[in-house]
Amino acid sequence: MVPFLLLVLLNMGTSQGQLQVGFYATSCPNVEAIVGGVVREAAASDQNTAAVLLRLHFHDCFVEGCDGSILIDSGAERDEKNAFGHQGVRGFDIVERAKAELEALCPRTVSCADIVALAAREALLLAKGSSYEVEMGRRDGVVSSVDSADNMPDVSDSVETLKTKFLQKGLTHKDLVVLSAAHSIGTTACFFMNDRLYNFPADGGSDPSINPAFLPELKSTCPRNGDINVRLPIDRGSEQVFDSQILQNIRKGFAVLQSDAALYQDESTKAVVDSYFADLFRPSFEADFADSMVRMGRIGVLTGLQGTIRRSCASFD
Numbered sequence: 560m561v562p563f564l565l566l567v568l569l570n571m572g573t574s575q576g577q578l579q580v581g582f583y584a585t586s587c588p589n590v591e592a593i594v595g596g597v598v599r600e601a602a603a604s605d606q607n608t609a610a611v612l613l614r615l616h617f618h619d620c621f622v623e624g625c626d627g628s629i630l631i632d633s634g635a636e637r638d639e640k641n642a643f644g645h646q647g648v649r650g651f652d653i654v655e656r657a658k659a660e661l662e663a664l665c666p667r668t669v670s671c672a673d674i675v676a677l678a679a680r681e682a683l684l685l686a687k688g689s690s691y692e693v694e695m696g697r698r699d700g701v702v703s704s705v706d707s708a709d710n711m712p713d714v715s716d717s718v719e720t721l722k723t724k725f726l727q728k729g730l731t732h733k734d735l736v737v738l739s740a741a742h743s744i745g746t747t748a749c750f751f752m753n754d755r756l757y758n759f760p761a762d763g764g765s766d767p768s769i770n771p772a773f774l775p776e777l778k779s780t781c782p783r784n785g786d787i788n789v790r791l792p793i794d795r796g797s798e799q800v801f802d803s804q805i806l807q808n809i810r811k812g813f814a815v816l817q818s819d820a821a822l823y824q825d826e827s828t829k830a831v832v833d834s835y836f837a838d839l840f841r842p843s844f845e846a847d848f849a850d851s852m853v854r855m856g857r858i859g860v861l862t863g864l865q866g867t868i869r870r871s872c873a874s875f876d
Contacts, residue, residue, distance in 0.1 A: 577862035578694035582673075587665035591681075591693075594674055597657040598681040606799065608653070609682040610745025615650040616679035617741065617855070619672070621728065622707045624859015626700030626866060627671035630654060632873040639703040644711030647748065651873070654678060658872045671872035672697035676856045683852075686744050688801030691849035694856060698866030701875060714751050714818045718825040721818060728858050730851070736806075736822055736831040737851040740844070743805040744798060746790040747816060749781035755817045757783050768820045770812030777815070791815065803844040806832050 583590045602608035619629045628639050630651055640648070654674050661669045673695045680693050712724050725735045756778055759766045765774055773795070780791045792798030793815045794805040805819070809832055814820035822828040835844045870876055 578696045578857060578860060580692040580694055582695035583665075583669060587661065587668045589664065590661060590669050590673075590695075591677060593660050593664070594657045594677045595681045597653060597660065598678050599685065601653045601656075602682070602685050607745055608650075609686040609688075609801070610741075611650040612653065612675075612678045612682035613741045614745070615648055615654070616675050617738070618645055618648050618708075618711070619675050620855050620858045621711055621724075623700050623702060624861070625672050625676060625697055625856055626859065626861050627675060627697075627869070627872060628700045628703045628707070630671055630675070630872040631703035631875065633703075633875075637705050639705055639708055642705045642708030642711070644708045644713065650678070655872050658869075662870060667868045667870060670697050670699045670866075670868050672699050672860070674872070679852070683801060686799070686801040688743075689845040689849040689852070691853060694853060696860075696862050698861040698863075699869045699872075700861060700866055703875075712818070714747075714816045715754065716818055716821075718818075718821040718828055721821070722825075722828070728855075730854060730858075732825075732827045733831050733847070734851045734854060736828050737844075737847050738855060739819055739822060740803065740805050740848060742793040742816060742819055743801045743803075745793055746798070747793050748787060749785060749789045749791070750787040751816065752777065752781045752791075753783075753787065756781060766817060766820065768812060768814075768824065773813050793819075803835050806835055806844070810836070 598608065598612065605611070615629070619625055619627060622628060622639060629645060629648065630640070631638050632640060632651070639645070640651070654671060657674050657678065658671055661674070676695070676697065677693050680691060684690060710724060712721055716724070721735055722732050725731070755766045757765065769777065781789060795808055795813050795815065797804035808814055809819050809823050822832055834842055867875070
């Protein structure tokens with residue numbers, strides 16, 4: 560395990576050294592303004608835009624690395640975007656609109672992978688979340704396979720499995736907690752709730768970690784044999800603003816997703832959750848989230864002469 564982890568960290572170190580803030584300062588100086596404008600326009604007609612773009616960035620980075628592989632749409636069933644672990648992922652059209660504007664101004668210059676990373680930051684700002692400088696210089700991948708997404712973190716994963724999956728990407732248990740807090744905004748479908756409410760592995764009933772006062776509310780929204788496509792906020796009481804309320808909900812048994820609730824059932828991740836509510840020496844949740852986003856954005860990046868710069872994000876051309 561140690562040699563494998565060392566290799567992962569060395570690979571990350573080699574790649575991240577070539578990413579830099581202001582990468583397009585000369586070649587395409589308006590890139591941030593253009594992507595920001597497209598994101599704001601999208602958000603004006605869809606209040607879930609921020610959550611959508613944060614999720615897209617996460618799903619891109621956790622497969623082949625932050626290389627835009629999830630964006631490929633050749634029409635084939637084998638395209639990565641069709642993986643079971645990517646179901647419900649959206650935002651492809653927003654990235655494509657930004658890419659079209661950038662191609663008109665700076666042809667074959669800005670990678671789709673960088674647009675995804677930048678769009679996530681812009682989306683976070685719209686949700687009153689953390690601000691951070693986006694390192695850029697990623698190049699687009701030339702592989703997109705549904706099989707590559709087999710090991711995506713899943714809402715039904717145990718906390719040990721989640722920690723392992725994050726560790727394999729060079730991220731810590733603290734990153735797991737902090738990045739899970741992206742669930743502060745957005746919704747989920749009853750499809751992801753049924754087992755937790757009606758067929759929890761322990762006894763075939765409901766997950767005992769759900770606060771008894773919250774259980775009737777969840778069952779009312781997602782009744783047994785009801786419409787699995789009905790959606791509910793992931794962060795009860797604060798679903799439109801990016802803040803640490805999701806962590807308070809986890810502490811009190813009001814977590815909607817099983818993977819979020821699991822964070823309070825492991826000593827190492829529980830300690831991270833509790834640290835943001837300590838009376839003394841409380842860390843900044845906003846600053847930690849920004850740091851974790853930057854680290855996530857370095858996973859498996861292609862730089863220099865690696866990969867390519869696509870003309871269209873949905874195509875390898």
